[in-house]
Amino acid sequence: MSLFDDDFYSTRVSRRTRFENRAGKQVSFGRKSGRGWTSTRIALTSSVASSLAAMLVFGLITGFHPGGSQTTAASPAIHTSVQSGDPLEKTISAAAKVRPAVVSIINEQAVSTGTDAGSDSAKAGDGSGLQEAALGSGFIFEKVKGKALIITNNHVIADAVAVKAVLSNGETRDAKIIGSDAITDLAVLEIDDKGIDTVVSFGESDNLRAGQWVMAIGNPLGLSDSLSMGIVSKTKRIIPVSLSQDGVYDWEQEVIQIDASINQGNSGGPLIDLDGNVVGINSMKVAEYGVEGVGFAIPSHIAMPIIQSLLEYGKVKRPYLGVYTMDLDQYLAQQAAGAKGGTNPSGDAATGDKGSTDGTTGDKSDSSGSGDGTAASGDDLVPPHGDLKLPDDVHQGVIVLQATGPADEAGLKFNDIIVKLDKQPISSTMDLRKYLYGKKQIGDDIEVTFYRDGKKETTSFTLGEKKDD
The missing domain is CATH 2.40.10.10 (Trypsin-like serine proteases)
Structure with missing residues (x-):
């Protein structure tokens, strides 16, 4: 997906009793009496009190008690308490927890x-x-x-x-x-797993807050075991994605936006919070000249159900409609450009949108090899041609380039233009995917509204499951 040190410190301020001489008056210590304390007595008393206080503090830290045995358990507890309150130490311990x-x-x-x-x-x-x-x-x-x-x-x-x-x-x-x-x-x-002792723990990515410190660990530019740090810029960002890397956006991904450095090689590494828990999987950055500090990670709460499905089935099971498509608005734009003396409208369509053909068939393979299609490769698909005969007010939908499986059995054909799924308007391949993957399950019935030769038609059938090629 090619779309796509701060200073911490803590101080401990001890309380002091400050005595001031105001208007040249001498401050006296002890009981009131007609007889004042001399400077010598004051100095001696202060010295004894300081010694007793030092002995008391030393005894508390080391566990030493006069006349008794020493207790050593108190010392580590005090040390740990001081370290855990130091933000600088927290970043170090979080990294050390995950890096192995x-x-x-x-x-x-x-x-x-x-x-x-x-x-x-x-x-x-x-x-x-x-x-x-x-x-x-x-x-x-x-x-x-x-x-x-x-x-x-x-x-x-x-x-x-x-x-x-x-x-x-x-x-x-x-x-x-x-x-x-x-x-x-x-x-x-x-x-x-021989010799491997460390596995990560997961945090609650849906509890992240904007401004929260996070760390990215990975292998940027081949520099293994590398750390970068930043904040959560936005906890939930929806960005368009071109699955086939052809510049046509055919999916949307929910991500965490961060300003920690994400470079080539960081992909797949963990994004962790300062407790050393994984809250995301570093995935992409905006690859534009002059853009800095805009990286994205897949939230762990979204990733884990996918991971469980991959472990159980080796894939993610999704409902299978059975059409490879091209967006109608893009085809009309290409056709208009061709009429004005531009590029061949069908030629561009053949190598353009077909590459991002409808993933509801199982992500049709194309010339860039980003899919796992069930029929011919993207280069074998024929682009739309001829007069599509649409009403003047229809400008959005998806054109069927090929029908397979359930769609083929239901009678959908080349050049049909799908405009609705279950009364839900469909304007693009992205809309079609989002509706199917978000609203439907394998085995559900679906109603498809489409235009054929200028006439609106409707068909219903049962969504299947894509089989392995």
Whole structure:
């Protein structure tokens, strides 16, 4: 998703009794009497009182009691109390709690090695090898049955032939992908848990407050075990996302906006509070020139149900409508541009919006390889053509490029324009996804209103579950 030290201190002020000489008057100590204390007596008395006070404080700290045995339990308790109240120490302890569980993720992909037969990565006999294609971060959140489970981003491990995890001590281990989800950009890996003692704990991300201090840990720019710190800029930010990385926004993600530095390689690492609890998964930043301090993390309370589904099924089960679509308003804009002597309207549509085709079919694969389609690749889809014959007041909806599964069985066809789902107006692929994923379940019935050859029609059918390719 390519969209996309402060000074702390604490002081302890002791109470002092201040005595002032006002108008040249001498302050006397002790009982009233006709006989005043001399300076010598005052100095002697103060000296004795100071000695007794010092002995008392020393005894409290060390546990020493005259005539008795020493007690050592009090000393650590006092030390801990002082440290826990120091914000600077709190950041250090929070980082120390999580850092051993943070790993670097290496995405290896097949590349041609050409004549470089001596390459360490070369595969024997086939002239190809594996090469590091992407770097990211992750963190260990659970140990079970001899395996350590790791959370990271889907885009960190996308298209990987092999994945490796580098532990905080520098050791590299082979990782297996348990499951991944392109929609939420989350993935779960597993490695052998030998020698791994630390797993993270999760905090309540929905209790975060704007201005709260947080820390990001990860592998930015390949610099492993790196920390950055900042505040929560906004606890809930909805941002548009292009799932296929083609510039067409076809999903929205709820994120935590932070001003801690998030750079390439930080993706998949933990965002923690000052108690050392994970409250988010660092995911993206705004990649615009001149933009600083705008990063995003997936809230842990949103991520954890997805993680559980990935652990149980290896994927996230979602209702399956069965249409690959293109936004009507964009097609009309391209057609208008073509009529004015611009680019071929159908040509741009064929390689543009089809790449962000409707994820309700299971995120149709496209030329950028961001999906997991069930039929042909995005390049095989035919763009809309001919007169769509729409009423003059219809300018929004989604054009069916291909119908499969339940939609095909219900009779939806190429060039149909869907305008409503269950009476809910649908203006874009994003609207269609949001309605299906947010309001419907596998096995629910759905009513689809669409236009075909200028006539409004309605059909109803049961939503299915996308099957593995």
